[in-house]
Amino acid sequence: MSKTILILEGDGIGPEIIQQAQRVLELVNERFQLGITFTHGLLGGAAIDATGNPLPEDTLAKAKAADAILLGAVGGPKWEPLPMAQRPERGLLGIRSTLNLFANLRPAILYPQLVHASSLKPELVSGLNILIVRELTGDIYFGQPRGVRTLENGEREGFNTAVYRESEIRRIGKVAFDLAQKRGGKLCSVDKANVMEVTELWREVMTELGKDYPAVALSHMYVDNAAMQLVRAPKQFDVVVTGNLFGDILSDEAAMLTGSIGMLPSASLDENAKGMYEPCHGSAPDIAGKNLANPLATILSAAMLLRYSLNAADAADAIELAVSQVLDQGYRTGDIYTEGTRKVGTSEMGDAVINALQGS
Ligand code: NAD
16 A cells, blocks of 8 residues: 655755665665655745745645655754744644644664763663653643733743643553553653642543553653653663653653764654654754764654554664664764764765665
8 A cells, every 4th residue: 555755854964864764765665565655845944945934835735645754854043033933943843733743752772882972871871772752732832821921010921831631641641551561561650740730630640541551560750850860770761751841851861861862763643653753853054964964863763654654663673773783883973983983974874774774
């Protein structure tokens, strides 16, 4: 059956890293007879330059029609002077909320070959394999009312509202429990239930849901403690589920445990496992167009796309194995380079993955 992937290159290093990921997808498409067709669209700064809109109608229509979306990254200094509502990042938020991509999955996996790239001691991080499940369409990022107002005494006051409905907590909880059941059987729900009523409800709903998953060991942790535990003893975690704001921060913290943001993929899924897949990093304007960017996070995002949205686990496994093999062979882009390894650029890293796939 034919499947459509929408490719959104975005800005900065986006086009370079997407080019390598698309080569990999084209190869596995042929080899595993996946029947994928590719469409392309504009998002972010590139879309602003071409149409004046960070999320053009054409892109939104293609995103709705596609089975999955692969994105590079958006944003850059060129568009920073624009008002908030017209910036590239608005395009990203627009796609996530229009498609109801409420579940953000961010694996933080430390490849044994990169254990020395982590800022933590090898014994603390070797074998690390955490999955952070972040709720992506609710919480204080979307809650109303919000704004900046002037009080009677003339002082300005900024305000946002943290809000979660029970149904929103339940649906992200289900995603996390299901994943924990398929992995190590442990789920840690992170909240601030000692201070915030909204997360008191979060904890209650997670506890109720836990009764449907007797095989999963559920624990609860306050977010301040979770931030500390992630650097103290990160291997205690298997799957972590949390809200949008806490998840934003904790997933970046977990990412850094692995040493390079250039290695980390992510998925944002709706209720039917349709999703948008992108590397965790941004558009890296400082190295854009220089063939320096690490394309592996984007290539691994393509593997997640195959696994979660196209149900093509064999092809996903093959890509993940190829990435591990190129690391074994010593290939490194600048962000993960250490003495004694082979420093390569973006396209050479893509070549190495293609070669590994062809050889397997
Ligand atoms: P960034 O992730 O783009 O870059 C941070 C640092 O990591 C830079 O030194 C960069 O060179 C390096 N880096 C990032 N990806 C790399 C890769 N694949 N290979 C090698 N090195 C890599 O974060 P930033 O500098 O804070 O943001 C730059 C722009 O990206 C901003 O406009 C920001 O809004 C945007 N951004 C977009 C997304 C997204 O599209 N999802 C996410 C974060 C930031």
